[in-house]
Amino acid sequence: MKQTDKIRIERFKSELKLREYSDQTRKRYAEDAARFLMWSGGQMSREAVAEYKAELEKTHSFGSVNTIISSLNSFFKFVGMDELKSRRKRVQKSMFRSAERELTKAEYERLLTAAQTKRNERLYLLMQTICSTGIRVSELKFITAEAIRDEYTDVYNKGKERRIYLPRDLCKMLKAYCKQKKISSGPVFVTRNGNPLDRSNIWSDMKSLCKSANVSEKKVFPHNLRHLFARTYYSIQKDIVRLADILGHSSINTTRIYTMESGEVHRRQIQKLGLLSFY
Numbered sequence: 001m002k003q004t005d006k007i008r009i010e011r012f013k014s015e016l017k018l019r020e021y022s023d024q025t026r027k028r029y030a031e032d033a034a035r036f037l038m039w040s041g042g043q044m045s046r047e048a049v050a051e052y053k054a055e056l057e058k059t060h061s062f063g064s065v066n067t068i069i070s071s072l073n074s075f076f077k078f079v080g081m082d083e084l085k086s087r088r089k090r091v092q093k094s095m096f097r098s099a100e101r102e103l104t105k106a107e108y109e110r111l112l113t114a115a116q117t118k119r120n121e122r123l124y125l126l127m128q129t130i131c132s133t134g135i136r137v138s139e140l141k142f143i144t145a146e147a148i149r150d151e152y153t154d155v156y157n158k159g160k161e162r163r164i165y166l167p168r169d170l171c172k173m174l175k176a177y178c179k180q181k182k183i184s185s186g187p188v189f190v191t192r193n194g195n196p197l198d199r200s201n202i203w204s205d206m207k208s209l210c211k212s213a214n215v216s217e218k219k220v221f222p223h224n225l226r227h228l229f230a231r232t233y234y235s236i237q238k239d240i241v242r243l244a245d246i247l248g249h250s251s252i253n254t255t256r257i258y259t260m261e262s263g264e265v266h267r268r269q270i271q272k273l274g275l276l277s278f279y
Contacts, residue, residue, distance in 0.1 A: 005037045012078050020158050022138050024199065032071035044076075049084050062089040100216070102261075103224045105232065107215045111206070114213035123205045125177055126189050126197070127225055132167050134229040134247050137222040139164075141187050141196045148174045148188065155248070162248050230258035 001009075009030050016026040039055075040048045049072070056065045066088040076084040108131060115124040129135065129143055139155050142164075147153035152165045166174075174188055183190075189197045202222050210217045226247070233243055244255040 001034065001038050002042045005034075005042050008079060009034050009037070012075055015078055016074075022158075024138075028067075029071040029074055032068045033075040036072055036075075044079075044081060044084060046084060049086055053086055057089075065089055101218050101224070103215075103219045103228050105228065107213070107219060108225070108228055110213040110215060111209050111220065114209040117212065118209070120205065121177060122189060123202075123209075125173055126202065127206070128170060129166075129174070129189075130222060130225040131229050132170050133164050134226050134233070135164055136226065136248070137199050137202060140189050143174075143188050145178050145183050145185050145188060148178065157248060160248065160250075162245065164246070227258050230255070231261065234259040 013026055013030045016029060036052055039052055069086050069088050073085045112124060139157055142153045142155045148171050151171050152163055154163050187196050206220050210220050240252055240255055244252050249255045
């Protein structure tokens, strides 16, 4: 990649940081833009974009192509070349969530038991914190000793602020943990060096529970705990607008993705309607 293109990518990453994009999103956008520039030899034209898009469609799903196009469109806007923006492929959204990736409450409870068995109290409490509040992994830094005492925390993310209330039983467990670890202020979930846990630390710890918990690795990742919170909340409250506020979503359409159930759950629900007549 040319030096000028490298500089552009670094400036693009800095701009995304100013916009308060998450670390993971900044990395993905920058990598997608860098791959395009390497493929095109630094050439940025409508012809090059169209050809690159056609190449992507040969090896990627429509969903993946759309994700890459979003990254490139953001990059083109940053460099002042809006005319290069490309339309995303129209994909009909699935009504149901894949059962292979849907973490059930029973599986979640087995993961908690496995964490206890391994005496990993930090992971045991961390999973419960995400699953009982719907907080993002990137927002765990707002779970502080002070927040536990107040029983709520104010989260600042993506230029927005929202208040997350913490269940009292969770606060009791976290207070005991803080006392044990001598944490009197600041983030609760930290490394041995006192640094906030990052996504890779948590991901790795959760994956280590899969075998003993008898849960598929495809289902075990931090964000799936947030999905379980959303489905459970919606099944009881049936208030998608309030749920969107709790999760920090700008669009209810995003929240709908979180509340999707598997086709098997839907099948059982329609079977209970009592609209069949047997001879």
